[in-house]
Amino acid sequence: MPEPDPYQNPKEAIAPTGAGGAMDLAMSEAETLEGGGTGRPRSLWSDAWHQLRRNPVFLVSALLIAFLVLIAIWPQLLTSADPLRCDLSKSQEGSAPGHPFGYDTQGCDVYTRTVYGARASITVGVCATLGAALLGSLLGGLAGFFGGWWDALLSRIADVFFGIPVVLGGLVFLSVVTSSTVWPVVGFIVLLGWPQIARIARGSVITAKQNDYVQAARALGAGSGRMLLRHVGPNAVAPVIVVATIALGTYIALEATLSFLGVGLRPPTVSWGIDISNAAPQIRNAPHMLLWPAGALSVTVLAFIMLGDAVRDALDPKLR
Structure with missing residues (x-):
């Protein structure tokens, strides 16, 4: 039987067929890192998803968030009662059949109000996060990419907003608002939340635009818009996603704080x-x-913070 040619099959030259041990494990791991044996290396996002699927913290937090979003959209899945229907004769009574959480001061069912309360809190958190992420990413990305006077102006404006205490600003800004909807609270959180996202986006874009592929695209005559949308933006968005995911839980807690103080x-x-x-x-x-x-x-704030931590660990190779 002729001996295998090492130049035609380098794997057999390194580790003969049937040989076990560390070399087989290393080869298997190398094929896994190359995309499951397909020969194509995984991208940042596919590699992050590969890590997240094996992270129990991500799985638990994602399932919990999915449940909270579901009851926020369809609270009727858990209760058919009206959260605004109250009976003063049952004020502050404890749990009873059909009312496991008891009654509040006005005689309203605490269980029903707890289920329906998820809608307002999650709506504020999601809308405020999307608004702050979009505004902050746009302004911070442009400042980091073009630099110059635009970068200096944005940095000074962001410093002004960073100097405003959140709770004090909410007391002043929301005390003059008479609307009982969620949108004034969302607008206030976006107003004070975008500078943090903008600072992260600015630093990420400055780092991404110094990479060789961006310099090569510039040398080949690519315009600023094409480089920003095709090369810099997709490679600078990961830190923004991480910060926005963690901030979502913070915004939900901020809405509850402002509502507790009577101005939310x-x-x-x-x-x-x-x-x-x-x-x-x-x-x-x-x-x-x-x-x-x-x-x-x-539980809601903890779930979003845990999700943000898991996403951060998956997107940052230094933390693995």
Whole structure:
């Protein structure tokens, strides 16, 4: 039987057929890193998804967030009661058949209001995150790519917004708003949230535009718009996604804080922050009024923060 030619089959030259041990494991791992044996290297996003699928923190947080989004869209899946229907004769009563969380001061079902409260909180968090991410990415990306006076102007404007205390700014800005919808709160959070995203996007774009492929595209005559959209932008968006995912949980907590202080969402809007504010004076007499909305808020914020941490670990090779 002729011996295998090492130049025709280098794998057999390195590790003969049937040989086990570390060399086989290394070859298998190399094929995995090349895209499951297809010979094509995985991109940043496919590699990140490969890591996320094996991260239990991501799986748990993603399932929990999916459940919260589902009940925010269709709260009727968990309850058929009206969160605004109250009975004063049952004020501050504990759990009862069909009402596991008891009643609040006005005699409203705490379970129903906790389920419906997810809609306002998640709506504010998602809309505020999208608005801040889009505005911050646009301004920060342009400043980092073009530099010059535009970069200096944006940096000074961002410094002004960074100097505004969030809670104090909310008390001043939202105290003059009479609307009971979520949009004034969303607008305020976007107004104070975009500088953080802009700073991250600016630094990421400055780093990406110094890569060799961007310099090669510039040498071949590619315009600024094409380089920004085709080469710099896709390779600079990962840090923005990470920061925005973590900030989403922070924005939900901020909405609850502003609603607790009486300047955020207002009745008849159902919100966890409103329910926590109403339950705080009665914490000794009826702790169940505070326990359930506060618990739902804490779990939601924790789920988004855990999701952001998992995405950060997957997109940053230094943290693996």
